[in-house]
Amino acid sequence: MKFEDYRALFLVASLVSGVLAASPALSLFVSFPTSGESFSEFWLLGLDHRAESYPFNVSVDETNGPIYLGVRNHMGSSKYYMVYVKLRNQTQPLPDGSTGKPSPVPPLYEFQFFLSDDEVWEHPVTFVIHYTSSQNDSVVVHYTSINGVRFPVNSSSIWDWERNGFYYQLFFELWLYNTASHSFQYYDRFVGIWLNMTVF
Amino acid sequence: MAQAYEAVLDAERSGADVSGLLVRLNDAAALLSEARMAFEVGDFEEATRFAESASEVGYEVVDDAELLEIEANNAQVHRSGRFLVTSALGVSTVLVASLLGYEFFKRRYYKRMSKKSSKAGQL
Numbered sequence: 001m002k003f004e005d006y007r008a009l010f011l012v013a014s015l016v017s018g019v020l021a022a023s024p025a026l027s028l029f030v031s032f033p034t035s036g037e038s039f040s041e042f043w044l045l046g047l048d049h050r051a052e053s054y055p056f057n058v059s060v061d062e063t064n065g066p067i068y069l070g071v072r073n074h075m076g077s078s079k080y081y082m083v084y085v086k087l088r089n090q091t092q093p094l095p096d097g098s099t100g101k102p103s104p105v106p107p108l109y110e111f112q113f114f115l116s117d118d119e120v121w122e123h124p125v126t127f128v129i130h131y132t133s134s135q136n137d138s139v140v141v142h143y144t145s146i147n148g149v150r151f152p153v154n155s156s157s158i159w160d161w162e163r164n165g166f167y168y169q170l171f172f173e174l175w176l177y178n179t180a181s182h183s184f185q186y187y188d189r190f191v192g193i194w195l196n197m198t199v200f
Numbered sequence: 201m202a203q204a205y206e207a208v209l210d211a212e213r214s215g216a217d218v219s220g221l222l223v224r225l226n227d228a229a230a231l232l233s234e235a236r237m238a239f240e241v242g243d244f245e246e247a248t249r250f251a252e253s254a255s256e257v258g259y260e261v262v263d264d265a266e267l268l269e270i271e272a273n274n275a276q277v278h279r280s281g282r283f284l285v286t287s288a289l290g291v292s293t294v295l296v297a298s299l300l301g302y303e304f305f306k307r308r309y310y311k312r313m314s315k316k317s318s319k320a321g322q323l
Contacts, residue, residue, distance in 0.1 A: 003306075003309055003310075006305065006309065007302075010298070010301070010302055010305065014294060014295075014298035017294045017297075017298070018291055018294045018295070018298075020290075021287060021290025021291045021293065021294045022287045022290065022291050023287070024282075024283035024284075024286045024287045024290075025283050025284050025286075025287030025288075026287070027283065028280050028283055028284075077209065077212060077213075078205075078208060078209060078212055078218060078222060080201075080202075080205045080225075080229075109237060110233050110236060110237065111233060112201075112229035112230070112232055112233045113226050113229055113230075114205065114208075114222045114225045114226050114229060115222075116218070116219060116222055149237055149241070150241065151237075151240065151241060152241075177202065177205060179205075179206055179209065182202055
Protein backbone atom coordinates (compact mmCIF):
# COMPACT_ATOMS: atom_id res chain seq x y z
CA MET A 1 0.00 0.00 0.00
CA LYS A 2 1.28 3.45 -0.90
CA PHE A 3 1.51 6.29 1.59
CA GLU A 4 -1.34 8.14 -0.25
CA ASP A 5 -3.64 5.17 0.38
CA TYR A 6 -2.79 5.22 4.08
CA ARG A 7 -3.41 8.95 4.14
CA ALA A 8 -6.89 8.57 2.59
CA LEU A 9 -7.70 5.84 5.13
CA PHE A 10 -6.51 8.08 7.92
CA LEU A 11 -8.62 10.95 6.65
CA VAL A 12 -11.78 8.83 6.47
CA ALA A 13 -11.21 7.42 9.98
CA SER A 14 -10.65 10.96 11.31
CA LEU A 15 -13.81 12.26 9.62
CA VAL A 16 -15.93 9.41 11.00
CA SER A 17 -14.49 9.96 14.49
CA GLY A 18 -15.16 13.70 14.13
CA VAL A 19 -18.79 13.14 13.18
CA LEU A 20 -19.22 10.71 16.09
CA ALA A 21 -17.68 13.23 18.48
CA ALA A 22 -19.98 15.96 17.14
CA SER A 23 -23.11 13.77 17.34
CA PRO A 24 -24.41 15.28 20.62
CA ALA A 25 -24.45 18.74 19.01
CA LEU A 26 -25.73 17.39 15.68
CA SER A 27 -28.68 15.77 17.48
CA LEU A 28 -29.88 19.28 18.40
CA PHE A 29 -30.23 20.27 14.76
CA VAL A 30 -31.04 17.02 12.96
CA SER A 31 -34.36 15.36 13.66
CA PHE A 32 -35.34 12.00 12.29
CA PRO A 33 -38.92 11.37 11.18
CA THR A 34 -40.90 9.15 13.56
CA SER A 35 -41.59 5.76 12.08
CA GLY A 36 -45.09 4.36 11.69
CA GLU A 37 -48.54 5.65 10.95
CA SER A 38 -50.51 7.90 13.31
CA PHE A 39 -53.87 6.44 14.22
CA SER A 40 -56.19 5.59 17.10
CA GLU A 41 -57.54 2.14 17.83
CA PHE A 42 -61.20 1.94 18.81
CA TRP A 43 -62.87 -1.26 19.97
CA LEU A 44 -65.88 -2.75 21.66
CA LEU A 45 -65.59 -6.02 23.59
CA GLY A 46 -68.35 -8.26 24.87
CA LEU A 47 -69.30 -9.59 28.28
CA ASP A 48 -66.20 -11.77 28.72
CA HIS A 49 -63.89 -9.00 27.59
CA ARG A 50 -63.58 -10.72 24.21
CA ALA A 51 -64.89 -9.93 20.72
CA GLU A 52 -67.94 -12.15 21.31
CA SER A 53 -70.89 -12.53 23.73
CA TYR A 54 -72.30 -9.09 22.99
CA PRO A 55 -75.79 -8.39 24.34
CA PHE A 56 -78.37 -8.99 21.60
CA ASN A 57 -81.79 -9.89 22.96
CA VAL A 58 -82.85 -6.97 25.12
CA SER A 59 -85.70 -7.33 27.59
CA VAL A 60 -87.56 -4.32 28.93
CA ASP A 61 -85.83 -2.65 31.90
CA GLU A 62 -83.18 -5.37 32.14
CA THR A 63 -79.56 -4.34 32.71
CA ASN A 64 -77.37 -5.36 29.78
CA GLY A 65 -73.61 -5.64 29.73
CA PRO A 66 -71.12 -4.62 30.68
CA ILE A 67 -69.58 -4.26 27.29
CA TYR A 68 -66.14 -2.70 27.15
CA LEU A 69 -65.28 0.32 25.09
CA GLY A 70 -61.60 0.96 24.40
CA VAL A 71 -59.31 3.44 22.69
CA ARG A 72 -55.56 3.33 22.20
CA ASN A 73 -53.60 6.39 21.16
CA HIS A 74 -51.00 5.80 18.43
CA MET A 75 -50.92 9.45 17.35
CA GLY A 76 -47.43 10.27 18.62
CA SER A 77 -48.55 12.81 21.23
CA SER A 78 -51.24 13.30 23.89
CA LYS A 79 -54.76 13.50 22.50
CA TYR A 80 -58.15 14.66 23.75
CA TYR A 81 -60.89 12.21 22.82
CA MET A 82 -64.63 12.11 23.10
CA VAL A 83 -66.91 9.12 22.53
CA TYR A 84 -70.59 9.72 21.84
CA VAL A 85 -73.05 6.96 22.65
CA LYS A 86 -76.05 6.91 20.29
CA LEU A 87 -79.08 4.70 19.74
CA ARG A 88 -80.73 4.48 16.32
CA ASN A 89 -83.50 2.51 14.68
CA GLN A 90 -83.10 0.83 11.25
CA THR A 91 -84.06 3.96 9.32
CA GLN A 92 -81.83 6.47 11.08
CA PRO A 93 -78.44 6.89 9.40
CA LEU A 94 -75.09 5.65 10.64
CA PRO A 95 -71.96 7.82 10.28
CA ASP A 96 -71.08 8.27 6.62
CA GLY A 97 -67.76 6.56 5.92
CA SER A 98 -67.41 8.18 2.46
CA THR A 99 -67.78 11.78 3.67
CA GLY A 100 -66.48 11.23 7.21
CA LYS A 101 -69.61 12.78 8.69
CA PRO A 102 -71.04 11.58 12.01
CA SER A 103 -74.54 10.24 12.40
CA PRO A 104 -77.14 13.02 12.86
CA VAL A 105 -78.72 10.97 15.68
CA PRO A 106 -78.37 13.03 18.89
CA PRO A 107 -75.91 11.61 21.43
CA LEU A 108 -77.16 10.16 24.70
CA TYR A 109 -74.04 9.66 26.76
CA GLU A 110 -70.52 10.93 26.27
CA PHE A 111 -67.08 10.05 27.51
CA GLN A 112 -64.28 12.59 27.45
CA PHE A 113 -60.72 11.60 28.19
CA PHE A 114 -57.08 12.37 27.50
CA LEU A 115 -54.51 9.79 26.45
CA SER A 116 -50.76 10.13 26.19
CA ASP A 117 -49.06 8.40 23.28
CA ASP A 118 -49.54 4.61 23.35
CA GLU A 119 -51.84 4.81 26.36
CA VAL A 120 -55.07 2.80 26.54
CA TRP A 121 -58.46 3.90 27.85
CA GLU A 122 -61.11 1.30 28.53
CA HIS A 123 -64.49 1.77 30.16
CA PRO A 124 -67.39 -0.59 30.88
CA VAL A 125 -70.80 0.32 29.53
CA THR A 126 -74.05 -1.04 30.93
CA PHE A 127 -77.43 -0.09 29.53
CA VAL A 128 -81.10 -0.50 30.23
CA ILE A 129 -83.72 0.10 27.56
CA HIS A 130 -87.34 0.83 28.37
CA TYR A 131 -89.57 0.14 25.39
CA THR A 132 -93.16 -0.77 24.65
CA SER A 133 -94.82 -2.51 21.76
CA SER A 134 -97.64 -0.83 19.94
CA GLN A 135 -100.20 -3.08 18.22
CA ASN A 136 -97.49 -5.62 17.44
CA ASP A 137 -96.20 -3.72 14.39
CA SER A 138 -93.92 -1.22 16.05
CA VAL A 139 -91.81 -0.70 19.14
CA VAL A 140 -91.18 2.59 20.91
CA VAL A 141 -88.09 3.13 23.03
CA HIS A 142 -89.06 5.67 25.68
CA TYR A 143 -85.80 6.00 27.50
CA THR A 144 -82.39 4.46 27.82
CA SER A 145 -80.16 4.35 30.88
CA ILE A 146 -76.45 4.25 30.20
CA ASN A 147 -74.13 3.61 33.13
CA GLY A 148 -76.98 4.59 35.45
CA VAL A 149 -77.86 7.88 33.74
CA ARG A 150 -81.33 7.95 32.22
CA PHE A 151 -81.98 9.70 28.88
CA PRO A 152 -85.28 10.24 27.09
CA VAL A 153 -85.26 8.71 23.58
CA ASN A 154 -88.80 8.38 22.16
CA SER A 155 -87.79 6.58 19.01
CA SER A 156 -89.96 4.03 17.24
CA SER A 157 -89.01 1.10 15.08
CA ILE A 158 -91.11 -0.92 12.68
CA TRP A 159 -90.98 -4.69 12.17
CA ASP A 160 -87.97 -5.80 10.16
CA TRP A 161 -89.35 -8.42 7.76
CA GLU A 162 -85.93 -9.55 6.64
CA ARG A 163 -84.63 -10.32 10.10
CA ASN A 164 -87.98 -10.88 11.81
CA GLY A 165 -87.77 -8.51 14.71
CA PHE A 166 -87.57 -4.98 16.05
CA TYR A 167 -84.00 -3.82 15.87
CA TYR A 168 -82.05 -0.91 17.24
CA GLN A 169 -78.36 -0.25 17.11
CA LEU A 170 -76.36 1.06 20.02
CA PHE A 171 -73.26 2.63 18.58
CA PHE A 172 -70.28 4.66 19.69
CA GLU A 173 -68.59 7.41 17.68
CA LEU A 174 -65.00 8.46 18.28
CA TRP A 175 -64.28 12.20 18.16
CA LEU A 176 -60.92 13.91 18.47
CA TYR A 177 -60.14 17.45 19.57
CA ASN A 178 -58.58 19.47 16.77
CA THR A 179 -56.21 22.15 18.06
CA ALA A 180 -56.36 24.03 14.73
CA SER A 181 -60.14 24.48 14.75
CA HIS A 182 -60.40 24.43 18.59
CA SER A 183 -63.26 21.97 18.42
CA PHE A 184 -64.00 18.25 18.44
CA GLN A 185 -64.15 16.57 15.06
CA TYR A 186 -65.56 13.17 14.19
CA TYR A 187 -62.60 10.81 13.75
CA ASP A 188 -64.41 8.59 11.24
CA ARG A 189 -64.46 5.56 13.53
CA PHE A 190 -67.49 3.96 15.10
CA VAL A 191 -68.37 0.63 16.68
CA GLY A 192 -71.80 -0.71 17.56
CA ILE A 193 -74.03 -3.63 18.38
CA TRP A 194 -77.48 -4.58 17.11
CA LEU A 195 -80.17 -5.09 19.70
CA ASN A 196 -83.23 -7.23 19.19
CA MET A 197 -86.21 -5.78 21.04
CA THR A 198 -88.67 -8.48 20.15
CA VAL A 199 -88.32 -10.14 23.55
CA PHE A 200 -90.49 -8.27 26.03
CA MET B 201 -60.78 22.37 29.11
CA ALA B 202 -59.51 22.93 25.58
CA GLN B 203 -57.26 25.73 26.85
CA ALA B 204 -55.86 23.39 29.51
CA TYR B 205 -55.27 20.67 26.92
CA GLU B 206 -53.43 23.08 24.61
CA ALA B 207 -51.26 24.26 27.51
CA VAL B 208 -50.44 20.62 28.29
CA LEU B 209 -49.60 19.98 24.63
CA ASP B 210 -47.21 22.96 24.62
CA ALA B 211 -45.53 21.60 27.75
CA GLU B 212 -45.28 18.15 26.18
CA ARG B 213 -43.70 19.59 23.02
CA SER B 214 -41.09 21.27 25.22
CA GLY B 215 -40.22 17.83 26.58
CA ALA B 216 -42.01 18.06 29.96
CA ASP B 217 -43.43 14.96 31.62
CA VAL B 218 -47.16 15.71 31.47
CA SER B 219 -48.49 12.38 32.78
CA GLY B 220 -49.57 13.94 36.10
CA LEU B 221 -51.36 16.75 34.28
CA LEU B 222 -53.19 14.26 32.04
CA VAL B 223 -54.51 12.43 35.11
CA ARG B 224 -55.97 15.70 36.41
CA LEU B 225 -57.30 16.61 32.99
CA ASN B 226 -59.07 13.24 32.87
CA ASP B 227 -60.75 14.03 36.21
CA ALA B 228 -61.86 17.38 34.81
CA ALA B 229 -63.05 15.80 31.54
CA ALA B 230 -65.19 13.32 33.48
CA LEU B 231 -66.74 16.22 35.40
CA LEU B 232 -67.39 18.08 32.16
CA SER B 233 -69.12 15.03 30.65
CA GLU B 234 -71.26 14.76 33.78
CA ALA B 235 -72.12 18.46 33.44
CA ARG B 236 -73.16 18.11 29.81
CA MET B 237 -75.28 15.05 30.51
CA ALA B 238 -76.92 16.67 33.54
CA PHE B 239 -77.71 19.65 31.32
CA GLU B 240 -79.23 17.38 28.66
CA VAL B 241 -81.61 15.78 31.17
CA GLY B 242 -82.55 19.18 32.62
CA ASP B 243 -80.65 19.01 35.90
CA PHE B 244 -79.18 22.50 35.58
CA GLU B 245 -78.03 22.79 39.19
CA GLU B 246 -75.92 19.63 38.92
CA ALA B 247 -74.71 20.73 35.49
CA THR B 248 -73.47 24.05 36.89
CA ARG B 249 -71.79 22.37 39.87
CA PHE B 250 -69.96 19.84 37.65
CA ALA B 251 -68.98 22.51 35.11
CA GLU B 252 -67.55 24.80 37.79
CA SER B 253 -65.51 21.96 39.29
CA ALA B 254 -64.20 21.02 35.84
CA SER B 255 -63.32 24.63 35.09
CA GLU B 256 -61.44 24.98 38.40
CA VAL B 257 -59.30 21.93 37.66
CA GLY B 258 -58.76 23.19 34.10
CA TYR B 259 -57.37 26.54 35.28
CA GLU B 260 -55.06 24.81 37.78
CA VAL B 261 -53.78 22.57 35.00
CA VAL B 262 -53.11 25.59 32.74
CA ASP B 263 -50.96 27.20 35.48
CA ASP B 264 -49.06 24.00 36.21
CA ALA B 265 -48.57 23.26 32.50
CA GLU B 266 -47.06 26.71 31.97
CA LEU B 267 -44.65 26.14 34.87
CA LEU B 268 -43.68 22.73 33.52
CA GLU B 269 -43.12 24.23 30.08
CA ILE B 270 -40.77 26.87 31.49
CA GLU B 271 -38.86 24.21 33.46
CA ALA B 272 -38.64 21.98 30.39
CA ASN B 273 -37.38 24.87 28.24
CA ASN B 274 -34.71 25.74 30.83
CA ALA B 275 -33.65 22.10 31.03
CA GLN B 276 -33.48 22.02 27.23
CA VAL B 277 -31.20 25.09 27.17
CA HIS B 278 -28.87 23.47 29.74
CA ARG B 279 -28.88 20.19 27.85
CA SER B 280 -28.11 21.95 24.56
CA GLY B 281 -25.20 23.81 26.19
CA ARG B 282 -23.84 20.55 27.59
CA PHE B 283 -24.15 18.83 24.22
CA LEU B 284 -22.35 21.70 22.45
CA VAL B 285 -19.46 21.70 24.96
CA THR B 286 -19.18 17.89 24.82
CA SER B 287 -19.14 17.96 21.03
CA ALA B 288 -16.59 20.80 20.88
CA LEU B 289 -14.28 18.91 23.26
CA GLY B 290 -14.78 15.67 21.33
CA VAL B 291 -14.10 17.24 17.92
CA SER B 292 -11.00 19.06 19.26
CA THR B 293 -9.66 15.82 20.73
CA VAL B 294 -10.25 13.97 17.46
CA LEU B 295 -8.57 16.78 15.48
CA VAL B 296 -5.47 16.91 17.71
CA ALA B 297 -5.23 13.11 17.91
CA SER B 298 -5.58 12.86 14.13
CA LEU B 299 -2.84 15.43 13.44
CA LEU B 300 -0.44 13.90 15.97
CA GLY B 301 -1.28 10.39 14.81
CA TYR B 302 -0.78 11.38 11.20
CA GLU B 303 2.65 12.90 11.91
CA PHE B 304 3.71 9.87 13.93
CA PHE B 305 2.52 7.46 11.27
CA LYS B 306 4.19 9.48 8.48
CA ARG B 307 7.54 9.43 10.26
CA ARG B 308 7.33 5.70 10.98
CA TYR B 309 6.31 4.97 7.40
CA TYR B 310 9.21 6.88 5.86
CA LYS B 311 11.66 5.44 8.42
CA ARG B 312 10.56 1.94 7.48
CA MET B 313 10.80 2.81 3.79
CA SER B 314 14.35 4.16 4.20
CA LYS B 315 15.35 1.01 6.14
CA LYS B 316 13.95 -1.16 3.39
CA SER B 317 15.74 0.80 0.66
CA SER B 318 19.07 0.68 2.58
CA LYS B 319 18.68 -3.13 3.01
CA ALA B 320 18.03 -3.41 -0.72
CA GLY B 321 21.17 -1.31 -1.42
CA GLN B 322 23.35 -3.58 0.80
CA LEU B 323 22.12 -6.64 -1.11
